[in-house]
Amino acid sequence: MKSLSGRSSPRNSPSFRKISSGRTPGKEGRTSSAFSASWFRSNRIVLWLLLITLWAYAGFYYQSRWAHGDNKEGIFGNESLNTDEDPESEHVHHRGLIVDEGTILVKSNISRNNADAVKLDVVLTKKGKDTLSPLTVLLKKRNKVKRLRRSSRRGALGKKVKPQHTENNNIEVQEVQEMQEEDIPMSNSSYGFLVGPFGSLEDSILEWSPEQRSGTCDRRSEFQRLVWSKKFVLIFHELSMTGAPLSMLELATELLSCGATVSAVVLSKKGGLMPELARRRIKIVEDKERVSFKKALKADLVIAGSAVCASWIEKYLDHSPASASRQIVWWIMENRREYFDRSKSVLDRVRMLIFLSKLQSKQWLAWCAEENIKLMLRPALVTLSVNDELAFAAGIACSLNTPAFSIENMLDKRKLLRKSVRDEMGLTDDDMLVMSLSSINPGKGHFLLLEAARYMIDQKPSPKDVSVDGLAEKDEYYHSVNNSETYRLGNIGNIKKLFSDSVYKNEENLKVLIGSVGSKSNKVRYVKAILKFLVHQPNLSKSVLWTAATTRVASLYAAADVYVINSQGLGETFGRVTIEAMAFGLPVLGTDAGGTKEIVEHNLTGLLHPLGRPGSRILSNNLQYLLQNPSARREMGIRGRQKVEKMYLKKHMYKMLAQVLFKTLRVK
Structure with missing residues (x-):
């Protein structure tokens, strides 16, 4: 090293040691920090860019957590709310x-x-x-x-x-x-014989199951264009295997398939559809109030699927800004006055009402006029449809068809499924299987159906001590049954034991299949009255079959010959099962009331009969006519199937829904 004089100095010289000892490691660190600070001061633009980047990242992070309901205490320092998404x-x-x-x-x-x-x-x-x-x-x-x-x-x-x-x-x-x-006696009783479910048999013959479904959205449809990337909240009033919950389940599935985000608010979890919601990856908002209200406010549209949702809608609107009412569509699927009375206070606070049939729409609008209720928009009419799974099994062209599963192949498989299921039921080619799938309660008219069958079998009057006269007609009984009382006959094994104690070969050609055992909507007193009636009717009980509530009904429709929709009172609002039976080529015997008479064309696609006890005699005559005229059954079934293909497939329903969405979806 050279000194200041220009001469070299040895490493151990004093001058060298002085220079090296003048800059300790600590001082070097301070010098480096000072240099960094001075560098940032001279490059303030870079500093501001870093701060803006960090701020934007934090903002997007918390916004994302809030949008997904993860707004627990500590994020903004507010009081913790119940999370709307349970990890389970x-x-x-x-x-x-x-x-x-x-x-x-x-x-x-x-x-x-x-x-x-x-x-x-x-x-x-x-x-x-x-x-x-x-x-x-x-x-x-x-x-x-x-x-x-x-x-x-x-x-x-x-x-x-x-x-x-x-x-x-x-x-x-x-x-x-x-x-x-x-x-419920477990032995020494004759109620009939429990059959099914036939889901595994159905899968093995059709070589396809709903679990294989990967999405059936029509990517070229107006419905898909409208719902893509939108957020929807669907309100289920319950999870029973009945028309309204099943329709909402299929709507949620279609929305997901078409690229929408769907959350479900379930007001009552009773019923058998919870596993199906989990299988289809439909997210459940566990909290039915504050968290669900927040989720609904952030949605593009809220769709409520029953008049029973009135209480939730009212609470939501009371806790939300006035603009919230403009994003609610209410799909009302009931037709009785009691449902109107419980919902009339909020009918004029939602964006649009949807009805299932012309008669239902006309009746509700008349009630609104009586109460001076002014609706925001003119109600829409959206009829239900046969879903793609059933259309596929019925051999009707749908989105699930492939070269390996052509219509011709599916028709052949349906014939094989029919034979296999009827063999399992113990039926012969001479037996005419009459089927009625619905909740077992007075409004569905099961007792009157059994009475009509009894007229055919032995032509004897009912014993007075076991008669159920007027159960279907008396509104005071129909409304007095506690809604929470449901009838579930033990597990499937015990039910089979119950119904199979006296199984033997039937000689009568008429067989009656009744569902749905175990449904949430079954009424205890009514079911017990039917069982008591059957105990005293041994000839009739030999011809009665029962089946458990299930979503796998293609095998049952394939095995049946005639479908009966015997709803009393105002009749069915629409009758989803009616069009499903028609899709499988079954003639329909229905009451001349409600949506049934809009679907069933008398003497063309089926036969209609009056309500109540007088209708039982005519229903009995209609059953006798179809039993003796297989060709008439086939002709009515063909015409009914053609009507379904023309009016009641999935594409028809979602075309009508697209028109509703076009008028109601919130534009951001």
């Missing part, structure tokens, strides 16, 4: 013990490979006036203790359940079982 909502079959307003639901795991088997274990309701509600226990004996012990260790919506509750649960389960055994 997509795996409902793993849920243990759920406590909700005094109701305990113990649910078992539901096999994804057997969607037909109803494995809801036990439903216990809070006691009122020291009495236990007469609900049915659906509990497999070999798994009962194990499941109850496991469920007692699980939390209920994040809350721990005390161990001593297990003993109480076991006691209540035993009480319900004892009550059920007293009410």
